[in-house]
Amino acid sequence: SDHALTYPVSPASMDWSQHYPAYASKGNNTAIPDVEEAGATQRVPKMSKKVEVADIGCGFGGLLFALAPKLPDTLLLGMEIRTSVTEYVQTKVKALRTQNAETQPMAYQNVACLRANTMKFLPNFFEKAQLSKIFLCFPDPHFKARKHKARIVSLTLNSEYAYVLRPGGIVYTITDVEDLHNWMVEHLAAHPSFERVPEAEQESDECVAVMRKETEEGKKVTRNNGNKYVALFRRKENPDWP
Numbered sequence: 001s002d003h004a005l006t007y008p009v010s011p012a013s014m015d016w017s018q019h020y021p022a023y024a025s026k027g028n029n030t031a032i033p034d035v036e037e038a039g040a041t042q043r044v045p046k047m048s049k050k051v052e053v054a055d056i057g058c059g060f061g062g063l064l065f066a067l068a069p070k071l072p073d074t075l076l077l078g079m080e081i082r083t084s085v086t087e088y089v090q091t092k093v094k095a096l097r098t099q100n101a102e103t104q105p106m107a108y109q110n111v112a113c114l115r116a117n118t119m120k121f122l123p124n125f126f127e128k129a130q131l132s133k134i135f136l137c138f139p140d141p142h143f144k145a146r147k148h149k150a151r152i153v154s155l156t157l158n159s160e161y162a163y164v165l166r167p168g169g170i171v172y173t174i175t176d177v178e179d180l181h182n183w184m185v186e187h188l189a190a191h192p193s194f195e196r197v198p199e200a201e202q203e204s205d206e207c208v209a210v211m212r213k214e215t216e217e218g219k220k221v222t223r224n225n226g227n228k229y230v231a232l233f234r235r236k237e238n239p240d241w242p
């Protein structure tokens, strides 16, 4: 439950250095504004880069590990609610960094995973317009109508995605459940901050191929000869609302 989840009070108070130590400056700490205001002097290490890509419900991290070498100058973050799965990804990140330490010291330094309930605390982690990409890969379908409120695409959550995404940033969705695909398309299309990315552009985006091939769920669906439904939505520059 939530009380066992740790999350920052604000993006500025998040200590990213433990997740991306290669991008943390040593000794050059920065004050946390809201903590400072309260009279405290808590500081977090300054980072040379901010997280730009979030994989929501990353599972075992297949997408992250495939994207990390393709986006070597971008910090990628997996967010996962299950403790054991989060720990698996964190252990794998450490192992890949160690394996590459001598030949490619920056390899996999740009990828990390933390435990979070993204339905509740997303704006605690990211500032407005911080992200360029959000991945929603094979989210839990929650088939029953009374469970639809548990889906990670909804008008409320889409406003949070719109808030943390920069104008021009993209929400990537993929699922093997046609009903969920239609639901995500309907809710994202209905949101004033998003417009659908045309299919030709979608298919030329290298992240789409990775999403189909490298996610654990994507591999499972391929083995079972299932369909994969993809839809991309762009954060508009000047939405009518909000």
Ligand code: SAM
Residues within 6 Å of the ligand: 056, 057, 058, 059, 060, 062, 079, 080, 081, 082, 085, 116, 117, 118, 119, 120, 136, 137, 138, 139, 140, 215, 216, 217, 218
């Ligand atoms: N994205 C991965 C893939 O494509 O292989 C995993 C897909 S799996 C079906 C859905 C994942 O979302 C699970 O690992 C689940 O624990 C996670 N999840 C569900 N609700 C979540 C939430 N509110 N916050 C973070 N992760 C969540």
